[in-house]
Amino acid sequence: MTEWSYTVRIWAIRKRPYRKPYQLRWQVGTRPHSESFLTSGLAESRRAQLVTATREGEPFDVESGLPKSMVQKEKDLPWYQHARDYIEMKWDHSPATTRKNLAEAMATVTPIIVKDTRGMADHRLVRRALYSWAFNVKRWDEEPPPDVKEVLAWFERKSLPVSALSEKMLVRRALNACTKRMDGKTSAGSVIARKRAIFHQALGYAVDAEMLAENPMHTLQWKAPEKVDEEVDPECVPDPEMAERLLAGVRAQGARGRHLEAFFGCILYSAARPGETVGLLESDVHLPRRGWGRIMLRESRPRAGRPWTDSGEAHDRKGLKHRSRKAVRPVPIPPRLVALLRWHITAHGVAPDGRLFRTARGGMVQESGYGEVWAAARQEVLTPQEWASKLAKRPYDLRHTAVSTWLSAGVEPQIVAARAGHSVAVLFRVYAKFLRGGEDAANAKISARLGD
Template structure:
C-alpha cells in the first residue's frame, strides 16, 4: 500500500566529484531521497518539478520520493491492457453470461479510447477480435487467426494511456458509444445501463490501481437516452385459458411437442424462468398422486456458449437470479402440473443424470428448439391479426401469466414475490399494471368494510 505525505523538504543542488556530479536531495516525511545528474540543468529541472508539485499541494510517495502525478505516470499503462486486467480480475467469480456482458462492454468502449483511427479495421472485424478474443480469458492461451492477431496488435499500439480518462470529454465519448448498437440504432435501456455500470467499475478499478486519482463518471453531466419503465406489458401476457390452448398446440406437434409440454407447463404454473427449467431433475419435485405438489428451484442453466464457460459446455451452471449460489426457491405447483409431470416421466423417463427435459440425443434443451415449437403453436392458436402483436411472443411470457394470475387471484404480494423469485419492490415495479388492475376489487372490499362499520353503529 502506497504511503503518501505532504511534508516535503527540498534542498539546493550540490556538486561532487563523481561521474554524475550534480546531486539533488529532498525529504518526504522522515525519508531522505537523492538523485544525481550529469548536468546542473537536468538537476535543476527535476528540482523545479518537485517544487511545483509541492506548491500545488500534491502528496508525495514516501517510498519513491516522487509526487503522485509522477508516480502515476510511471505506473501508467494503455487502456487496452487495463481493460484486459479488469476482465481477468472479474473472470473467475463471474458466471458465463456475466463474462459475455463484461466483454461486450469493453469491446464497446475500447475502440473509442485510441490515439487515432488510422488503420483501424472495420467495425465487425474489431468486434470479433475484441469481444471474441481480447476480452475472453478462456482464449488467451490459444493462437488467434492472423486477421484477429493484426487487429489486436493495432489496439496495443494505438490505445490511449489509462490516465487519459481523467479527461471528462473522452469519458463522455465512451459513454455515448454505450448507447449505440453496431447498426447505429439506440440500444435498449437495460443494455445501456449495464454497459455504463461495467465501464464505471473498470474506471473504479483504475483508481484502485492508482492509474487515476478519481473515477470521472460520477462528476460527469451525462444522461443516457430515456429508457422504458421496467414493466411487463399486459399486451404480451396470454390469459390462463389462452395459455392452455397454446400448450395443447404444443402437445399436438408430435413426439417433440409432447416432450416439451411439461417444460412449458413448468413456466406457466410454477413461474420458473426457462433457464431454471432446462436443468430440472426428478429429485427437484414432490409429485403426489392427488393434490398440490412442489418444485425446488435450485439453479439456472442459461445458454452462454462454450467459449465462455469453464466446463466448455454451452450451458452455464449458476445460482438463481439475484440470489446466493446455494439459495433454493420452493414453489407449490397445482394438480394440473403435477399430473402433467407424472405423465411426462412415465412416457419419457429421465436422463441418466436425472434431467426431465432433453434433446433427442440427450443434450440440454436449446432455446432455438423450444422456440421453434412455441412459434408453431402460436401460429396455430392465434388469429392472423394477433400473430402480428406481442401477445405470447416468447415462452417467457408464460411466466408473466403465472405471476399475473396469482396477483389477480388475490394472493398476497409477498407470497407472489417469494414464489416468483423477486423482491416485493421489484414485483411492484415490474407488475405495476397488473396491480393497478385490481383497484376495483380493492375498492369493493373497502366499501364493504365501511358499510359493515356503518351498520354496526347504533
Template sequence: MEWSYTVRVWSIRKRPYRKPYQLRWQVGTRPHSESFLTSGLAESRRAQFITAARAGEPFDVESGLPKSMLREQQNVSWYEHARQYIEMKWAHSPASTRKTLAEAMATVTPVLVRDTKGMADPRTVRAALYGWAFNVNRWDEEPPPEFKAVLSWFERKSKPTSALADRMLVRRVLDALTRKLDGSTAASSTIRRKRAIFHNAVVYAVDAGLLAENPLPQVRWKLPEPVEEEIDPACVPDPEQAAELLAAVRAQGQRGRHLAAFFGCIYYAGARPAEVVGLRREDCRLPRRGWGLLQLQETRPRAGAAWTNDGEAHDRRGLKHRSRKAVRPVPIPPELVAMLRWHVSAHGVAPDGRLFRTLRGGLVQESGYGEVWARAREKALTPAAAASLMAKRPYELRHAAVSTWLSSGVEPQLVAKRAGHSVAVLFRVYAKFLGNSDDAANAKISARLRERRTPPA
C-alpha cells in the same frame, strides 16, 4: 508504498563521468541520485522535484519520485487496463457475467483512443473486442487475421488510463454506453449495468495508482429517457390461449410430448427456462391428488462454450440474484403435477435425475424448444395473433403465470417470492397488470364503506 513530505533537493554537481551532471535529493531519510548528459536536463528534473515539493505533493520513499511522476511512469493504456480488469473479475464470475463484462468493455474501449484513423468498421471492432480481447478463455488462441489486426490497432491507439481525469472524455464514454451498435438508444437496465461495470473498472484504476480519484461522481450526467421496461399485456397469453399453446406443443409428436411439461413448468410454476433445463426429479413433490411443489435451486443458462470454465455451452449457477445454496419453493397446481407425473412415467429421467433432455441425453437447447414453440404458435393462434408479438417467446409463459397470480388476487409479496424477484421489480415490470384490477379494488372499497354506513342492529 511509503510516502513522505520531507524532501531535500541539492544543487547540481559536476563529475568526470560519461554523464557528468548529477542531481541528488533525499526523501525522508533515504538518499537518491540521478545522472544526466547535460546540465539543462539535470536542472529541468530538479525544477520538477522542487515544484512538486512546494505544491505539497508526497514523494515515494522507495523510488524518490513525486506521486504525479510515479503515476505517469506506471501508467498503462486503457486497453491493457481493461484486460487486467477482466482478468481480475474472470475467475469469480459466472459465464453470463463474463459476457456482460466483455460487452461493457467492448462498448467503452473504442471511445478511449487517440484518434480513429485506421479503425475497422464498428461490427468488426465489436466482434474482435467482445470475442477475443476481453475473453480470457481465448487469450491463448490465435485470433483470425482480421481480428488480430483490430487488436493490434487498439494496442497502438489506446489512450492512457490517466486520460480519464478529463471529465469531458468521461462524458463521451458515458454517452457511448447509451447507444446500441445500430445507433439506437439502449434499454435503461442495459445502460445502468454497463455504467456500473465502467465505474468498477475506474475504481480498479484508482486502486492501481493509475488515477488520483474516480472522475465519474464529478460528471453531471444522467440516463436518457427510459425505454419502456413494463411487460406489454398484448404479448402475454391469457389462460385460454396458454392452454391452447400447450396443447399445440403436445400435438407435435414425440418431441412435442417430451417438451409439454417443460413449457408447463414455465407457465404453471412461473419458472425461468434456465431453471427448468436442469430440473431434477428429486426437486419435485408430485402427490397423486392436490397441489405439488417444485424446489428450484439451480439455473443452467446457455452462455456458450467460449465463456464457461468446463467448455460446456450451459453454465451451472444458483438462482438469479440469490446465493448459491438458496432454494425457491414454488407450489404447483394439480394440472402441472399431472403433466410431470405423466412425463416421468413416459420418458423417465436422465442418469443425473434431470427431467428434460435431448435424444442424446444432453441439456435441452433454446434452438430446439424454440422450434417447437414457433410451430405451436402457428397452430394455436389466429393468423393476426401469430403475426403479432403475442407469446413470441416461451418466456412469455412466465409473464402469463405472474399476471394470472396477480389477477387472481394473490398478494404481490407472495407473487414476488414465487417468481423469484423483488417486490420493486414486480411493481415496475408488471405495473400494467396491477392497474387492470382497479374495478375489483373499487368494488371492495365501496363494499367496505357501505359496511361503515350501515347502522348496527
C-alpha cells in the same frame, strides 16, 4: 496502501565528487529522499517539477517521494492492457453469461479509446478480434488467426493510456458507443445500462490501481437515449386462459411439442425461469397423486456457448438469480402441473442424469429449439392481430402470467415474491402495473370492511 502526505520540504541542489555529481534532496512527511543527476540542468528540472507539484497542492507518496501525478504516470497502462487486466480480474468469479457481457462491453468501448483510427480494420473484424479473442481469457493461450493477430497488435500500438480518460469528452464518446448496435441502430435500454455499468466498473478499477484520481463518470453529465423500463408491459402477458390455449398449441406440434408441453407448463404454473427449467431433475419435483405438489429450483442452466464456460459445455451451471450458489427456491405447484409432469415422466422418461427435459439425442433443451415450437404454437393459436402484437412473444412471458395471476388472486406480495425469486421491492417495481390494476378490488374490500 499508498500513504500520502502534504508535508514536503525540498532543499537546494548540492554538488558532490561522484559520477552523478548533482544531488537533489527532499523530504515527504518524515521520510528523506534523494536523486542524483549528471548535469545541473537535469537536477534543476526535477526540482522544478517537485516545487510545482507542492504549489498546486498535490499530495506526495511517502514511499516513493513523488507527487501523485507522477505516481499515476508511472503506473499508467494502455487502455487495451487495462481492459484485459479488468476482464482477468473478474473472470474466475463470473458466470459464463457475465463473461460474455464483460467482453461485449470492453469490445464496444476499446475502439474509441485509441490515438487515431488510421489503419483500423473493418469494424466486424475488430469486433470479432476483441470480443472472441482479446477479452476471452480462455483463448489467451491459443494462437489467433493472422488477421485477428494483426488487429490485436494494432490495438496494442494505438491504445491510449488509461490516464487519458480523465478527459470527459473521451469518456462521453465511449458511452455514446455503448448506445449503438453494430448496424448503427440504438440499442435496448437494458443493453446500454449493462455496458455503462461495466465501463464504470472498469474505470473504478483504474482508480483502485491509481491510474485515475477519480472516476470521471461521477461528474459527467450524460444521459442514455433509451430508458430501462423494468415494469412488465401487460400487453405482453397472456391471461391464464390464453396461456393454456398456447400450451395446447405446443402439444399440437407433434412429438417435440408433446415433450415440451410440460416444460412450458413449469414456466406457466411455477413461474420458473426457462434457464431454471432446462436443468430440472426428477428428484427436484414432488408429484403426489392428489393435491398440490412442489418443485425445488436449485440452479439455472443458461446457454452461454462453449467458449465462455469453464466446463466447455454450451450451457453454464450457476445458482439461482441474485441468490447464493447453494440457495434453493421451493415453489408449490397446482394439481394440473402435477398431472402434466406425471404424464410427461410416464410418456417420455428422464435423461440418464435425471433431467426431465432433453433433446432427441439426450442433450440440453436449446432456446432455439423450444423457441421454434413456441413460435409455431403462437401462430396457430393467436389471431392475425394478436400474432402481430407483443402478446406472448416469448416463452418467458408465461412467467409473467404466473406472477400476475397470483397477484390478481390476492396472494400476499411477500409470498408471491418468494415463489418468483424476487425481493418484495423488485416485485412492486416490476409488476407495478398489475398491482395498480387491483385497486378497484382493494377499494371494494376496504369499503366492505368499513361498511360503506
